[in-house]
Amino acid sequence: MNIPDKVVNRLTLYHFILDDLREDEKYISSTKISNLLNMDNSQVRKDLKYLDNSGKCRVGYEVKSLKRKIEECLGFKQTKDAFIVGAGNLGSALAKYNSFKDYGLNILAMFDKDPKKIGTIINGKEVFDISKVGNLASRLGVDIAILTVQREYAQGVANYLAGAGIKYIWNFTPCVLDLPKDVKIWNENLIGSFLQFTNNDKKEEIK
Amino acid sequence: MNIPDKVVNRLTLYHFILDDLREDEKYISSTKISNLLNMDNSQVRKDLKYLDNSGKCRVGYEVKSLKRKIEECLGFKQTKDAFIVGAGNLGSALAKYNSFKDYGLNILAMFDKDPKKIGTIINGKEVFDISKVGNLASRLGVDIAILTVQREYAQGVANYLAGAGIKYIWNFTPCVLDLPKDVKIWNENLIGSFLQFTNNDKKEEIK
Numbered sequence: 001m002n003i004p005d006k007v008v009n010r011l012t013l014y015h016f017i018l019d020d021l022r023e024d025e026k027y028i029s030s031t032k033i034s035n036l037l038n039m040d041n042s043q044v045r046k047d048l049k050y051l052d053n054s055g056k057c058r059v060g061y062e063v064k065s066l067k068r069k070i071e072e073c074l075g076f077k078q079t080k081d082a083f084i085v086g087a088g089n090l091g092s093a094l095a096k097y098n099s100f101k102d103y104g105l106n107i108l109a110m111f112d113k114d115p116k117k118i119g120t121i122i123n124g125k126e127v128f129d130i131s132k133v134g135n136l137a138s139r140l141g142v143d144i145a146i147l148t149v150q151r152e153y154a155q156g157v158a159n160y161l162a163g164a165g166i167k168y169i170w171n172f173t174p175c176v177l178d179l180p181k182d183v184k185i186w187n188e189n190l191i192g193s194f195l196q197f198t199n200n201d202k203k204e205e206i207k
Numbered sequence: 208m209n210i211p212d213k214v215v216n217r218l219t220l221y222h223f224i225l226d227d228l229r230e231d232e233k234y235i236s237s238t239k240i241s242n243l244l245n246m247d248n249s250q251v252r253k254d255l256k257y258l259d260n261s262g263k264c265r266v267g268y269e270v271k272s273l274k275r276k277i278e279e280c281l282g283f284k285q286t287k288d289a290f291i292v293g294a295g296n297l298g299s300a301l302a303k304y305n306s307f308k309d310y311g312l313n314i315l316a317m318f319d320k321d322p323k324k325i326g327t328i329i330n331g332k333e334v335f336d337i338s339k340v341g342n343l344a345s346r347l348g349v350d351i352a353i354l355t356v357q358r359e360y361a362q363g364v365a366n367y368l369a370g371a372g373i374k375y376i377w378n379f380t381p382c383v384l385d386l387p388k389d390v391k392i393w394n395e396n397l398i399g400s401f402l403q404f405t406n407n408d409k410k411e412e413i414k
Contacts, residue, residue, distance in 0.1 A: 176244060186400070194312055
């Protein structure tokens with residue numbers, strides 16, 4: 001099914017909410033979800049229509065079944081293996097972020113060029129010399145890299161990854177990468193995100 | 208001016224591109240930008256219309272002037288002060304992310320409850336006891352907090368921040384926060400972002 005990006009994002013947030021409910025909360029209303037996220041109730045109901053909602057009844061959505069349906073729909077159980085490239089602060093933080101695994105993202109190894117980092121283990125993930133990325137990618141069948149190197153090295157390392165068979169780059173650097181079109185890039189633009197946040201507020205003040 | 212979120216996000220990416228150009232590249236075409244980002248040229252031109260584009264000529268946009276206009280439009284020079292709450296891996300990584308300052312986000316201090324972290328300095332930012340957040344927020348006039356605590360503490364710490372006068376929370380935890388409506392929350396949903404990335408790809412494969 002073709003689910004718009006914004007809906008994917010919101011379904012993940014709904015899942016966070018379901019995950020945090022107490023054991024004895026068996027049902028949840030779309031109103032409760034929409035209030036928590038400060039959004040329209042009609043939008044929540046529209047989003048949930050992307051799932052097969054046989055679990056909906058008079059008192060709301062059945063929590064367990066709704067959770068499972070979001071998991072199936074977004075593929076939390078179809079684990080995707082990935083490498084982290086750049087074992088600095090952000091790379092290490094992401095390696096230690098255990099929630100990724102619950103949502104289907106499995107970090108197998110890390111790469112760096114700093115001899116002091118190579119051979120260390122971060123949250124169970126070994127840091128390898130960047131020159132080994134091609135070999136390990138083909139041996140382990142990994143084609144996703146999370147790029148967290150410093151800005152000035154981003155393009156050079158990305159070129160190297162593309163040459164080593166990486167097909168998907170989740171780019172955390174503040175750099176727009178210029179790569180062959182068969183490599184898919186998703187820019188995790190933290191600065192843009194912050195500016196949206198503060199820009200949104202300006203809009204509200206104008207109202 | 209009321210600029211849609213997606214446009215804010217893309218203008219930031221255009222700025223990254225301009226920032227990475229060589230000194231002797233005086234002009235840039237919308238086609239070059241759209242090719243780098245693998246998007247429609249018409250979309251780039253539409254986005255750039257939000258700026259006052261007197262710098263556009265036959266050979267393209269004048270780089271320096273375009274850069275300055277994006278900066279003015281998105282408010283890079285109107286620095287916003289913020290705290291990081293949670294001096295763990297992600298909090299420390301964000302404290303060390305020097306690009307934030309270039310784009311108008313200034314981290315003044317960090318907070319944690321771990322006695323081993325309190326008093327340490329991370330990239331020039333001191334870690335204070337979380338109990339001091341209200342006092343420092345009012346003294347320094349800070350009302351933005353970047354929340355990077357562990358999931359299980361997120362709601363409790365957020366309640367505390369709201370009580371301490373924080374009005375904006377940039378939430379990096381995989382937790383939907385339940386707070387009074389006068390506190391604005393921006394969910395940096397990394398998991399949703401990753402799922403959008405992989406979901407997008409599925410869409411392309413279906414085509």
